[in-house]
Amino acid sequence: MTVVLKMLCAVALIGLSQMANAFDVQQLSAQLGKPSVIHGDFIQEKHLRALPQPLTSKGKFVLAKDFGLLWLLATPLKQDYRINTVGIARRDAHGWQLLPNKSAGAEQNRLFLAVLQGDSSGLQRDFDLQLKGDAQAWQLTLTPRSLLLQQVFKQINIDGGELVQRIELQETQGDSTLLRMIDSTSATGLSDAEHHDFVD
Structure with a gap:
């Protein structure tokens, strides 16, 4: 299972940021479906046991309820990813190329889509x-039940206010990934370029 797949799974959970004013799962699902599109910047820190300093990457994301996720890495390497009902694709000089649909990746893709669609x-x-706090300052803790996810994640923590601000993945092997979502805003639709990226 690649770091990219783990990261995409986590970012998919951005949708749960729409839960301000919601403190049970049914209300979370309803709140999840409200914004059509969320834009923002991200900073990702990958903390590996073998390295003294985290691996840091930055970029932008577009989360669209009806289309999926664009994850646009800018530094240290420029690389674009797209995840939707078909799977996970990476953009190269020839366009979007679907990545191999291995079993673990397929499971994470299914989970991602469940979050996007509000499938409580x-x-x-x-x-x-486990949800605590209030609409302006909340924390959601996800503890995996399935054996496959337990092999990857120890726990996932999501913090936010009106929108998600921070996602932390604690992995069973001791590594962790921290995603900070910056300047996230909701919109009613996609730009022409964004729509093209999703449907091309």
């Missing part, structure tokens, strides 16, 4: 959910 039954099947 899917989330509850895979995770124990």
Whole structure:
């Protein structure tokens, strides 16, 4: 399972940031479907046991309820990813190329889509959910139930206010990934370029 797949799975959970004013799973699902599009910047820090300093990357993301996720890395390497109902694709000189759909990646892709679509039954099947705080300052803790996810994640923590601000993945092997979402805003639709990226 690649770092990219783990990261995309986590970022998919951005949708849960729409839960301000919601403190049970049913309300989370309803709130999840409200914004059509979320734009923002991200800073990702990958903390590896073998390295003294985290690996840091930065970029932009576009989360669209009806289309999926664009994850646009800018530094240290420029690389674009797209995840949707078809799977995970990476852009190269010839356009979008679908990545191999291995079993672990397929499971994470299914989880990602469950979050995007507000499928609370899917989330509850895979995770124990614990929510605390209020609409302006909340924390959601996801503890995996499925054996496959337990092999990868120890726990996922999501913090935010009106929108998500921070996602932390704690992995079973001791590594961790911290995603900070910056300047996130909601929109009613995609730009022409964004729409092209999703449907091309």
